[in-house]
Amino acid sequence: MIDYSLVLNPDVCEIKPSGIRKFFDIAATMDDVISLGVGEPDFPTPWQIRAAGISSLERSKTKYTSNSGLEALREEISKYLDRKYNTKYDPKSEILVTVGGSEAIDAAIRALVTKGDEVIIPQPSYVCYEPITALSGGIPVIIETKAQDNFKLTKKQLLSAISDKTKVLILPFPCNPTGAVMEREDLEEIAEVLRDKNIIVISDEIYSELTFTKKPHVSIASLDGMKERTITVNGFSKSFSMTGWRLGFACGPKEIMQQITKIHQFAIMCAPTTSQYAAIEALRSCDEVVKEMQLEYNRRRRLMVSGFNRIGLSCREPFGAFYAFPSIESTGLSSDEFCERLLKEKAVAVVPGTAFGKGGEGFIRVSYCYSAEHILEALKRIGEFVENLKK
Amino acid sequence: MKSELLKLLSRNARYTASQLADMLATDEKTVNDMMKDLEKQGVIKGYKTVIDWERVENPDVSAIIELNVVPKAGLGFEDVAEKIAAYSEVETVYLVSGDYDLHVVVKAKSLQDVAKFVARELAPIDSITATTTNFVMRRYKEMDVKLYDSDRDDRGDFLL
Numbered sequence: 001m002i003d004y005s006l007v008l009n010p011d012v013c014e015i016k017p018s019g020i021r022k023f024f025d026i027a028a029t030m031d032d033v034i035s036l037g038v039g040e041p042d043f044p045t046p047w048q049i050r051a052a053g054i055s056s057l058e059r060s061k062t063k064y065t066s067n068s069g070l071e072a073l074r075e076e077i078s079k080y081l082d083r084k085y086n087t088k089y090d091p092k093s094e095i096l097v098t099v100g101g102s103e104a105i106d107a108a109i110r111a112l113v114t115k116g117d118e119v120i121i122p123q124p125s126y127v128c129y130e131p132i133t134a135l136s137g138g139i140p141v142i143i144e145t146k147a148q149d150n151f152k153l154t155k156k157q158l159l160s161a162i163s164d165k166t167k168v169l170i171l172p173f174p175c176n177p178t179g180a181v182m183e184r185e186d187l188e189e190i191a192e193v194l195r196d197k198n199i200i201v202i203s204d205e206i207y208s209e210l211t212f213t214k215k216p217h218v219s220i221a222s223l224d225g226m227k228e229r230t231i232t233v234n235g236f237s238k239s240f241s242m243t244g245w246r247l248g249f250a251c252g253p254k255e256i257m258q259q260i261t262k263i264h265q266f267a268i269m270c271a272p273t274t275s276q277y278a279a280i281e282a283l284r285s286c287d288e289v290v291k292e293m294q295l296e297y298n299r300r301r302r303l304m305v306s307g308f309n310r311i312g313l314s315c316r317e318p319f320g321a322f323y324a325f326p327s328i329e330s331t332g333l334s335s336d337e338f339c340e341r342l343l344k345e346k347a348v349a350v351v352p353g354t355a356f357g358k359g360g361e362g363f364i365r366v367s368y369c370y371s372a373e374h375i376l377e378a379l380k381r382i383g384e385f386v387e388n389l390k391k
Numbered sequence: 392m393k394s395e396l397l398k399l400l401s402r403n404a405r406y407t408a409s410q411l412a413d414m415l416a417t418d419e420k421t422v423n424d425m426m427k428d429l430e431k432q433g434v435i436k437g438y439k440t441v442i443d444w445e446r447v448e449n450p451d452v453s454a455i456i457e458l459n460v461v462p463k464a465g466l467g468f469e470d471v472a473e474k475i476a477a478y479s480e481v482e483t484v485y486l487v488s489g490d491y492d493l494h495v496v497v498k499a500k501s502l503q504d505v506a507k508f509v510a511r512e513l514a515p516i517d518s519i520t521a522t523t524t525n526f527v528m529r530r531y532k533e534m535d536v537k538l539y540d541s542d543r544d545d546r547g548d549f550l551l
Contacts, residue, residue, distance in 0.1 A: 018551065020551070023548075023549055024548070024549055027548045033548055035546075035549070037550065038547060038549070039550045039551055040546060042546075127551050176551075299414035299415070302413045302414055302416055303413045306413040307413070351551065355551060372402075372403070372406070372414065376410065
């Protein structure tokens with residue numbers, strides 16, 4: 001018998017499996033679950049984009065592209081970033097098309113982090129940064145963003161986390177799960193700390209099209225002196241409702257992008273060709289469709305936030321992404337208990353805040369990637385659940 | 392905001408004023424006032440239910456009738472369109488561009504009843520020169536609502 005403990009990489013074995021596994025298992029035994037658990041749009045990919053993908057297949061565009069991605073796509077990405085976020089990237093040397101934002105994050109961390117390097121990760125946040133850092137031998141340094149700061153990263157927190165070993169700051173805003181957004185003045189404070197340091201920002205802006213503040217999303221790379229120390233990660237999944245196409249991109253200084261591209265070249269070769277053709281169309285013709293989806297998300301967002309506050313689960317206004325992050329402290333339950341009981345007693349699936357880091361205790365993540373009717377039914381059940389707890 | 396309110400109501404007429412107010416970022420009173428105004432102005436004509444009649448026992452039969460019409464001097468199509476609209480069997484009347492003029496949806500108990508209605512009531516109207524009757528075989532979408540079940544949410548219940 002082979003002893004797998006001898007052949008497996010102990011660093012990989014040490015990675016904790018996702019904390020929501022047990023909820024999957026419970027939900028799988030039930031057939032009437034109403035979920036508010038998913039982190040992907042419910043809208044179909046706009047038909048123009050699907051048609052462009054189909055047309056590329058019909059024209060037999062089914063070969064590898066260059067490692068960095070189709071030149072036409074990189075040019076469109078460059079124009080898009082300029083027109084939306086006022087950041088300028090050379091399509092030839094500063095943009096890499098990746099398999100979703102996920103691959104971009106992975107390759108960026110691997111290109112920068114080596115044994116003993118510290119990576120500052122604000123939490124609650126998306127779950128991938130910590131394990132990828134650990135796999136590179138890096139040391140995750142967690143900053144817990146606070147509800148009273150609207151889950152923004154503050155200058156003070158950053159300063160106290162930085163050491164002479166700090167290599168990377170992950171900047172996951174707009175934030176899954178908290179909905180927090182860093183506005184220009186918030187980013188200025190962060191930039192001020194970083195300008196004279198050899199620290200690279202990996203700015204995960206995958207939700208950049210989904211902000212509900214008065215002013216549009218600001219990329220930290222657009223601030224003075226920051227482009228040279230920032231890798232911007234973005235993609236098509238959330239903004240264009242293209243999750244299954246697996247397409248994203250990383251942009252940054254060419255010295256870094258050259259190294260990231262090497263990792264991409266050997267691990268991936270190139271992002272899916274059909275998806276790249278579809279994405280060109282997305283950037284060329286879908287501004288209006290995107291705006292329509294944003295409006296709909298915003299209606300649902302308001303419906304959900306009011307709903308939670310009415311139920312008595314205090315919910316701050318989430319200004320970005322497509323999640324509400326209400327506090328469940330008033331129920332006296334832990335996030336895990338709340339979610340497990342809600343699933344068992346009312347067949348509603350939501351994600352405990354703790355799935356996104358210890359700082360998520362006392363909160364639940366609720367997605368509004370669902371129709372208003374679906375949201376209202378779920379809120380009704382959650383309301384009944386909370387009422388029953390009081391008895 | 393009015394057009395957004397109409398859009399939401401056309402999607403679901405049973406949203407409460409408070410739900411509409413949340414979605415439109417306003418208050419209930421404003422929503423109620425706007426709805427009253429729109430009703431008064433005749434913009435909102437009524438609130439109906441989307442029904443998949445195929446799931447009901449002995450559903451009615453529908454047909455789309457294409458009518459070619461010679462418009463009357465001075466009256467255009469109004470006269471004949473309103474005359475046709477007055478029948479309770481008639482669900483929809485549109486004046487359309489293209490090969491024919493009036494697009495009429497007729498509903499009755501049976502194919503024979505529809506045929507009889509067209510032959511006895513519509514065809515004899517003076518200004519109608521030709522009729523084409525297309526029976527509806529199956530409905531897939533009605534008033535923006537998909538009537539088929541295969542369109543289920545196939546996303547996982549938990550996805551981070």
